[in-house]
Amino acid sequence: MSISFEKALGPAERALKYRNQRAEILSNNIANADTPNFKARDLDFSTVLASQTKETTATPFSLRTTNVKHITEQESASDIYGDALLYSTPAQPAIDQNTVDQPVEIAKYTENGIRFDGAFTT
Numbered sequence: 001m002s003i004s005f006e007k008a009l010g011p012a013e014r015a016l017k018y019r020n021q022r023a024e025i026l027s028n029n030i031a032n033a034d035t036p037n038f039k040a041r042d043l044d045f046s047t048v049l050a051s052q053t054k055e056t057t058a059t060p061f062s063l064r065t066t067n068v069k070h071i072t073e074q075e076s077a078s079d080i081y082g083d084a085l086l087y088s089t090p091a092q093p094a095i096d097q098n099t100v101d102q103p104v105e106i107a108k109y110t111e112n113g114i115r116f117d118g119a120f121t122t
Contacts, residue, residue, distance in 0.1 A: 012119055018048060019116035026109040029100050036096040040088035040105065
């Protein structure tokens, strides 16, 4: 009887990658809270989940690559998630057109960190 590591660890690994990318996006929002015309971004989890589910059921697991960019460490979140990376809508508009609401972004970042820890220990 063989053990499938993809079935056992695949969802947890994908969850960790998602949480890591979201942490990068949220920390970028926090770092640019005072940058004029900066637009805050965030990931839509349901869109990411739907694309991951469709991707895993449509094709069998394979390590073969079809594009040189498939296995790179320097991909950005917009390259990876595309349509799931959305702009945030601020509760109150700023004069400098910055859409970062710093306390909200810090709360999202903290929640994401807790969920990352939960995915890591599961």
